Each structure stands twice: as C-alpha cells, then as structure tokens.
Amino acid sequence: MQDLTNHLVELIKSTSTDLSPDVETALTAARTSEEPGTAAHGALGTILQNVEMSRGTARPICQDTGTPIFHVWYPVGVSQRAIREQIQAAVSVATEQSYLRPNAVEALSGKNSGDNTGEDFPTVHFDEWEHEYVQVGLMLKGGGSENCGCQFSVPSPEFPASRDINGVRKAVLEAAHKAQGLGCAPGILGVGVGGDRASSMLKAKEQLFRRLDDNNPDPEFDAMEKRLHREINELGIGPMGFGGATTVLGVKMAQLHRVPASFFVSVAYMCWADRRKIMTIKNGNVTIEAP
Amino acid sequence: MAERLTVPINEPQIRSLKVGDQVLVSGVIFTARDAAHKYMMENFIKGECPEAERPVYDVLKQGLAGSVIYHCGPVVKKRDDGKYEFVAAGPTTSIREEPYQADVIGHFGVRAVIGKGGMRDRTLRGCQEHGAVYLHAIGGAATLIGECCKDVLGVYKLDFGVPEAFWQIRVEDFPCVVTMDSHGQSLHEKVRSDSEAKLQELLSTA
Numbered sequence: 001m002q003d004l005t006n007h008l009v010e011l012i013k014s015t016s017t018d019l020s021p022d023v024e025t026a027l028t029a030a031r032t033s034e035e036p037g038t039a040a041h042g043a044l045g046t047i048l049q050n051v052e053m054s055r056g057t058a059r060p061i062c063q064d065t066g067t068p069i070f071h072v073w074y075p076v077g078v079s080q081r082a083i084r085e086q087i088q089a090a091v092s093v094a095t096e097q098s099y100l101r102p103n104a105v106e107a108l109s110g111k112n113s114g115d116n117t118g119e120d121f122p123t124v125h126f127d128e129w130e131h132e133y134v135q136v137g138l139m140l141k142g143g144g145s146e147n148c149g150c151q152f153s154v155p156s157p158e159f160p161a162s163r164d165i166n167g168v169r170k171a172v173l174e175a176a177h178k179a180q181g182l183g184c185a186p187g188i189l190g191v192g193v194g195g196d197r198a199s200s201m202l203k204a205k206e207q208l209f210r211r212l213d214d215n216n217p218d219p220e221f222d223a224m225e226k227r228l229h230r231e232i233n234e235l236g237i238g239p240m241g242f243g244g245a246t247t248v249l250g251v252k253m254a255q256l257h258r259v260p261a262s263f264f265v266s267v268a269y270m271c272w273a274d275r276r277k278i279m280t281i282k283n284g285n286v287t288i289e290a291p
Numbered sequence: 292m293a294e295r296l297t298v299p300i301n302e303p304q305i306r307s308l309k310v311g312d313q314v315l316v317s318g319v320i321f322t323a324r325d326a327a328h329k330y331m332m333e334n335f336i337k338g339e340c341p342e343a344e345r346p347v348y349d350v351l352k353q354g355l356a357g358s359v360i361y362h363c364g365p366v367v368k369k370r371d372d373g374k375y376e377f378v379a380a381g382p383t384t385s386i387r388e389e390p391y392q393a394d395v396i397g398h399f400g401v402r403a404v405i406g407k408g409g410m411r412d413r414t415l416r417g418c419q420e421h422g423a424v425y426l427h428a429i430g431g432a433a434t435l436i437g438e439c440c441k442d443v444l445g446v447y448k449l450d451f452g453v454p455e456a457f458w459q460i461r462v463e464d465f466p467c468v469v470t471m472d473s474h475g476q477s478l479h480e481k482v483r484s485d486s487e488a489k490l491q492e493l494l495s496t497a
Contacts, residue, residue, distance in 0.1 A: 038311075039311055039313060039468040042293070042313050042466070042468070043429050043468070046429040046432050046435060046466055047429060047431065047432060049432075049435055050429070050431070050432035050433070050434050050435040050436075053434045053435055053438065054433075054434040057434065059378060059379060059433075059434045059437070060366070060378075060379050060433060060434070061431065061433065061434065062379070062381055062430075062431040062432075062433045063364070063365065063366050063378075063379035063380060063381050063433040063437075064381070064431075064433075098366060098368065098378060101366055101379075112452075142431075144384060144407075144408075144430065166497055170494055173490060173493055173494065174490070177486055177487065177490045180479070180482065180483060180486070181408070181482070182384070182408050184407075184430040184431045231493055234489060234493065235486040235489050235490060235493075236482070236485055236486055236489060237482055237486050238482070240407070240427060240429060240430060240468075241408075241409070241478075241479060241482055242311075242427070242468060242470070242478065242482070243478065243481070243482050243485070271430070271431060272431060273431040
C-alpha cells in the first residue's frame with residue numbers, strides 16, 4: 001500500500017481551510033431568514049465572508065483547529081499501525097505549515113507537545129470494510145463546541161423523561177438550551193440514542209459526518225430530526241447567541257442497541273465551522289470531497 | 292449600520308451604546324487572556340508594582356486608558372524581517388476572566404472588552420460603574436479578524452507563551468456587537484431567559 005502522508009496533509013489543509021458546500025449553503029440560507037440590520041444577520045454575513053477569505057488564502061477558518069478526529073475504512077490486509085503512523089506524521093507537518101494550531105497538551109500539566117501528537121492524539125477510528133479501497137474521513141472538532149456536548153441517562157432524578165422518542169426530544173431540547181450560543185451557534189447536533197456511554201457518544205459524533213441535506217432512513221428519526229431542527233430554532237438563541245431565527249443548521253440522529261437497564265441520549269455539538277472532509281484512495285487515484 | 296469606535300474612546304460615546312448595537316473598532320488595542328489578567332491583578336491592582344515589572348506597567352497604563360482589551364490567543368507568524376503578523380485571531384471564551392475583569396477595567400480606564408460568550412454580573416456592574424462595554428466578536432471568524440489586525444506594534448510578557456502574551460496591535464474596522472452595555476443590560480441574560488420560557492412551553496407539549 002502506498003504511503004499516504006502527503007495526501008493526508010492535503011486532507012488536513014482542505015478540511016481546515018475550505019468549508020464544505022452543504023454547510024456554506026445552510027449558512028447562506030440562514031442569513032436570508034434573519035432580519036436585515038440585526039446582529040444575527042450581521043454575524044452570518046461576517047461568517048460567510050470569513051469562509052470565503054479562508055478558502056481564498058488557504059488559512060484556517062478558525063484559529064481553534066480542535067481535535068483532529070480521523071476515521072479510516074480499509075480493506076482486509078491493510079496495516080492499521082502503518083496508517084496511524086502516517087496520520088501522526090501528517091498532523092505534525094500540517095501543524096508546521098500553520099494549517100493546524102498546536103493543540104495537544106498534557107492532561108494535567110497542560111504542557112503543549114507542539115505538533116498535535118500525544119497520548120491518543122489525534123483520535124483515529126478504524127473499520128475494516130468489504131471494498132477494495134481505503135477511505136479516510138477527517139473532522140476538526142473545536143474545543144468551545146466540544147464543551148457544549150452532553151449525555152443524559154434517561155430517566156434520572158435530574159432528568160425525569162420517558163424512554164421513548166419524546167424523552168429523546170426533551171434531552172436534545174435541553175442540550176440545545178444549555179449550550180446557548182457558546183458552541184459558536186448556529187451549530188449542528190449529532191445525537192446517539194442507546195448503546196453504552198462511550199458507544200453512544202461515538203455514534204452521536206459519527207452523525208456529524210452526514211450531509212446536512214440528507215434524510216434519515218428511519219422514518220421516525222427522520223421526522224424527529226426535522227421537528228427538532230424547527231423547535232430548537234424556535235428557542236430564538238440565534239447566531240452567536242445574539243437572538244435570532246437560526247440556532248442550529250441541523251439535527252442528525254441514530255440509535256444503537258442497549259442493555260435493558262440503560263437508556264442514554266448523547267448529544268455532540270458541532271460549531272458552524274463544521275470542518276469535515278473525506279479522502280478516497282482508489283486504484284492509485286486520490287480524491288478529497290465533502291461528505 | 293455599524294457605528295465606528297476609534298481609540299481613544301471617550302465615556303459619552305460608550306454611554307450612548309446599547310445592547311444589540313453593531314460597532315467597528317479601530318485603533319491600538321491589546322490582547323490579554325488568562326495569564327495576562329492574573330498577572331495584572333497580582334502585580335498592579337492588588338499590590339505595589341514590582342520594579343522589574345514597571346516598564347510593562349507603564350506601557351499598559353498609558354496604552355489601555357480609553358482603549359480595548361481583546362480576549363484572544365492568536366496564531367502569529369514571525370516574518371523574515373523579524374516583525375510579527377497575526378494569521379488567525381478569533382475571540383476566545385471570556386467567562387474565565389470574570390474574577391479580574393471589573394478591576395482591570397477600573398484600574399486602567401479600559402472602555403471596551405472584546406471576547407465571546409459574554410460575562411456575568413461582576414463585569415456588568417464594572418461596566419456600569421466605570422463606563423465600559425462588552426463587545427462580542429464573531430466566534431470562528433479567525434481569518435477575517437486576522438485581516439483586521441493591520442500591525443503588530445509590540446509584544447509584552449512573551450514568556451507566558453504566544454497565546455497568553457499581551458500583543459499590542461492596530462486594528463481597523465474590527466466587527467463586534469455590544470452584548471453588555473454600561474446601563475446594566477446584558478443581551479446574554481435576556482436571550483437566556485427568553486429561550487428558557489420557550490423551552491418550558493415546548494417541553495409541556497408531547
């Protein structure tokens with residue numbers, strides 16, 4: 001298998017500096033739904049201008065380039081260890097080239113490693129699949145938005161909701177309200193229902209790879225995604241928390257089997273700078289695309 | 292239409308601003324975040340300024356009067372000619388400076404603080420008392436704000452690290468929104484309570 005380091009650097013550069021069209025389209029639409037002259041309208045104007053400038057000058061959309069989260073899908077026979085090493089090398093090069101801010105600090109001491117590598121940093125997930133080619137997804141998950149994520153055990157004394165779709169709805173509404181504008185609204189919510197604490201949150205984050213304009217194959221979840229999108233916007237928190245019609249650009253949900261004793265609802269908050277791209281390596285050709 | 296705020300900013304100008312107003316800030320301002328605020332508090336506000344810190348104090352005392360503090364940890368590039376340049380410079384979360392902000396505003400005569408996420412009661416009272424405002428920048432708009440930073444005029448306490456040092460910069464038309472004014476109003480409190488009422492309404496329906 002060919003060395004992917006240089007291609008991975010390109011993937012990081014593209015993800016950090018070039019916002020995906022589905023997100024840009026949603027931000028443009030959001031701007032038309034805000035009253036001209038308001039702070040919300042102005043904020044979206046500044047955001048869209050920033051997106052264009054970052055693309056034009058190949059500079060990071062946001063100075064917080066976050067935790068780089070990679071997801072690798074590979075055919076039988078590919079070495080996970082080799083790919084992990086190439087990812088580590090690529091992250092280090094991309095940091096040197098200012099596409100990433102050095103963000104990896106030791107948990108307790110706060111000491112910065114300087115090149116975005118460290119204990120389990122960056123995050124890499126692996127999945128073997130039936131296809132003959134490799135695909136690498138990358139998401140840059142900023143710290144401010146990550147701090148707005150949360151997890152509910154349903155029901156609990158603090159959260160007396162029911163173990164059904166309406167209980168899920170209540171959890172997501174609570175999470176959106178608690179976040180206010182702090183996660184750099186308008187954000188995107190990924191929701192995982194069921195699983196254990198870890199698998200549930202992972203499922204929530206995986207939803208953030210979905211296109212904003214897709215439909216959920218599960219009709220009940222599809223209806224709830226659209227309803228929650230509408231209802232969260234009715235909260236009126238607005239871009240940056242300035243008040244306004246757009247608090248989120250979308251809600252994406254999925255479920256996992258759980259043990260009878262547990263019912264988790266996990267909510268991952270992604271900022272408007274929803275940076276994620278997918279690279280495909282097929283017959284020696286490398287393409288980088290938005291989801 | 293956005294109002295222009297040019298450093299030095301006077302008190303009547305600040306008092307005329309209300310939450311929701313959009314402004315464009317120009318002039319010489321300073322970045323300062325966690326380490327810088329703690330340092331100002333311990334060395335200049337709580338105690339007598341140590342002799343070794345006097346040069347920094349003099350720069351800040353003169354530079355911050357009528358000026359602006361920006362909560363920002365920039366990505367900075369050192370050019371071949373030895374001068375610095377801001378590459379990406381969006382705002383960082385302001386609430387961490389809540390224990391210090393009101394005292395810093397009062398001591399130095401700061402007229403505005405730029406950040407994101409808003410601050411709480413103590414800062415709001417400080418703004419009211421001393422005639423200052425909290426300005427919310429657009430989180431994530433790092434390239435655009437980096438472009439507004441036209442010159443890096445100086446850096447102080449670089450030993451705190453690049454993000455934590457005081458960077459003296461000249462900005463032009465830095466877009467912000469007044470979210471806490473000098474009359475005790477906070478847009479953050481209003482949005483929180485309005486959205487809470489709407490949340491309860493939504494939660495009461497199945």
